[in-house]
Amino acid sequence: MNKQLSWAIIITGAGWLFTSCKDDKANAQPAPPPVPVNVYTVTKGRASYYDQYPATVTPLNQVELRPQVNGYLTGIFFKEGGRVKKGQKLYEIDRQQYMANYQQAQAGLQVQESNLMKAQKDADRYHELEKHDAIAKQQVDYAEAALEAAKKQVAAAKANVESVQTGLRYTTIYAPFDGTIGISLAKLGAAVSAGQTLLNTISSDDPMAVDLAIDQKDLYRFGQLQKKNANAGDSTFKLILPGQETYPHPGHIYFIDRAVDPQTGTIKARLVFPNKQSDLKAGMTANVQILNNANTEKLLIPQKAVVEQMGEYFVYTTDGKLAHQKKVSLGAKIGDRVVVNDGLNEGEQVITDGLQKLKEGAPVQLGQPKPAGAPTAAK
Template identity: 30%
Template sequence: MNALKLPKFTLPLFFILTFFISCKKEEQKAPPPMQAPFVTVKTEDVPIYKDFAGQTFGELDIELIARVDGILTGIFFKEGQKVKKGQLLYTIDPLEYETKVEQVRGQVAAAQSTLANADEELKRIRPLAEMNAVSKRELDAAVAKDKAARSNYASVQASLKNQQIERSYCNIKSPIDGVIGLSNARLGDYITKLGNSSRLNVVSKLDKVRVQFTVSESDYLKYQKRTKEGERITDLQLILSDGSIHPEKGTLNFSDTKIDPTTGTVTIEAQFPNPDGTLRSGQFGKVRVLIRTEKDAIVIPQKAVTELQGMFQVSVIDNQNVIQTRVVEVGPKTGIDWIITKGLKPDEKVAIIGNQFIQPGSKVVPVPYVPDTKQIASSQNN
């Protein structure tokens, strides 16, 4: 049998059909529009906070300083624990001071005896002088002797009191109810009333704590202006070193009377209640101050804003779901958000593109943006 022969134009037609079919399949495989998370622009009142580094102090921090010399013979507390006013904390060997007390007591007894004799002598001579039985000189001598005896007796009594006070310094007691720190001295140490060895410990009253922080001169002037206008800063928070927020709000105590010329800052003190005693003296943290409240502010996530050479841009999704780039002006940051002062209107859709490669003019599928709750919590503590 003869082989089947096809017309000459059949082969080119075959290749043309194959090409169009291939193109059609490629058109069908075109990728769908990418998803673009978005937020709807809204207005809200936004509190603006500013953080300042600070350090805590007790409501009272009283240093225990030795006022006599001697060997430390007793420690009657547990370091870091609560102590009561009048509680015995340290004892210093009192033998030397007890000896001095007894010596002066002997002097007091002798002075008292001398005074008694002088008084009796004056009582005997005065009636005789009135009868001219003794001379006026003898009376004057008796009066002078009595005065001298009284003065000497008062002097040695004062000396006894002073020695008793010095003896009492051998027992060091807590001046307040508070928490006592680490002891700077141990049993057997020789304590002196001069130098560093005299500083035994610190007792702190911690029902409230003081937090001192510094602010710039410009911030201080703004604060003074608000104060003159009748405003008061009442929203103070204490951010601890672990990022947690102290549950009690603080109040301003005072500001320093001068500005430090070397740093251009002024020291301000705030006070925070400490009912559970978690705060101690010497901790570092941040005082978060409510500076002002932005009324009807437009706020979008910081992720939605791109900065390029000092120019800020956002990606807006228009009514046809197409990405449009828009230049905006920004205000202060607040948490994970950014206040937009110009360039956006309420109810517009702003895309959170992030690392996605979406060019301006691209058609997208808008999906609601879900913020990271961990990131929100972290930003509130920073």
């Protein structure tokens, strides 16, 4: 290839490259204009509000009633769904067979006691003869052995009587404590099996327990509340019923469980509430509101600065030029603001207006920052 041809190729390529660059510049989209936004400076403030926890109403004491003997149900002595007293007769299982067994065991005991009496007299007589060398030593030994055997037979007969008597006693089922009994699951005449057939369930109902799971980071605060509110109810603990009504009676902490669940990082706390009108039922789901009046400052931002995406919460912060999305963990809502538990630092600027036009890295044009106002107390 001669030099003239090489220069022609170079010049042609350069011309094509120059033309291509001009075309790219002509086709390039202009940069989007900055989104006008307003911002809010994140600050700390003291606030009184209620933390809310999902909870379950549960009895302090509950037991399933199951028979301890086999037989047919011959008596039911309570009103289903009503209150029962400790020691009240609830069910009766056919007693005839167990009574017959008891009488037979009593008769067997009497026979063995008679045998013991005879063996005792024989032994006493032989010992008296032994003193005068009027009987062989072997006969005395036999009498002593017979006496010991008779004693053991009497003991066995007494044990049998107690066992049969226990079975007879178990034919009647009594309420183990004061409480409310449910609908009977066995009807009159039904065959029941020891330890198998579920007859009913009885539970205490005043007071009632309310169980909730608290985060381990709140454990110390709950421990202090337990000491402060032991055996005294005040407005610290409120119960919100399924219909969103506020239960009229306050509660207090009954206990905090012994250990944190390593899988969830939570620990169970149990509150108790009075229930004289039986408004609280076992198994109800509710919410517990606990007054958070800790003397610590919280980060507060306007609620309108928060964006929810698939159950998670985000805000947009800015350095004055670009918008940056941050995931946040939120706490209680206080008026038009919300507590930020995690994800932001004091002094950062969050965007409060123009959020619908923003995405990560979008350019922004700032309005005037809005100063933090006094937080609103929870109602």
